[in-house]
Amino acid sequence: MEFTAHAIQRCSQRGIRVRQVEWLVTFGCHTWNRGARVCFFDRARFQRLLFSLEPTERQLAEKTRGSYAVVSDGRVVTVGHREAAFCASKPGSHRSRHGQIHVA
Template sequence: MELTAHATQRCSQRGIRIQQIDWLIAYGRHVWNRGARVYFFDRAHFRQMLFSLTASERQLAEKTRNSYVVVKGDQVITAGHRQPVFCANKPGSHHHRRIDWRHGASRVA
């Protein structure tokens, strides 16, 4: 998977490694948001990933638990660390579509 310049910069700023991005894409669940896939871990997918890792990899994996990655086509657009509720639309719009990471559902707030 190719990283855009923006994604490379954000990963560097936020301390997210390429291996963590690979894990999110391989094991995480995703939701569609504005034409892109947003990958993240819920409890079941995170547990599934942990079973496939070595003991030394698990320490890095714990840092990945609350991360997300945005993918459009075959490019990683950005990556970051999740907040409990993530606003999916631009801040100035009247209706904010929020992704509730705890339940994996979208809702209009």
């Protein structure tokens, strides 16, 4: 898996290891944002990851639960930790980033 210089810098700043990014891309679900794939864990996919890991890796996996990776053209562009605003901006959500309810 190839990382951009920006992604390497963000991994370092945010304490996210390459192994964690690999888990996100391999086991996580994804959504699309501005032509890039955003990989993250929902409950079911995270459980699937835990069952596939050795007990020694599960502690690191727990730290991955709230992370995301943005992949474009087969390269990891950036990584980060999910916040409430991230969840509210997912497709199908009825709340905006500021907690207001959208009425269709």
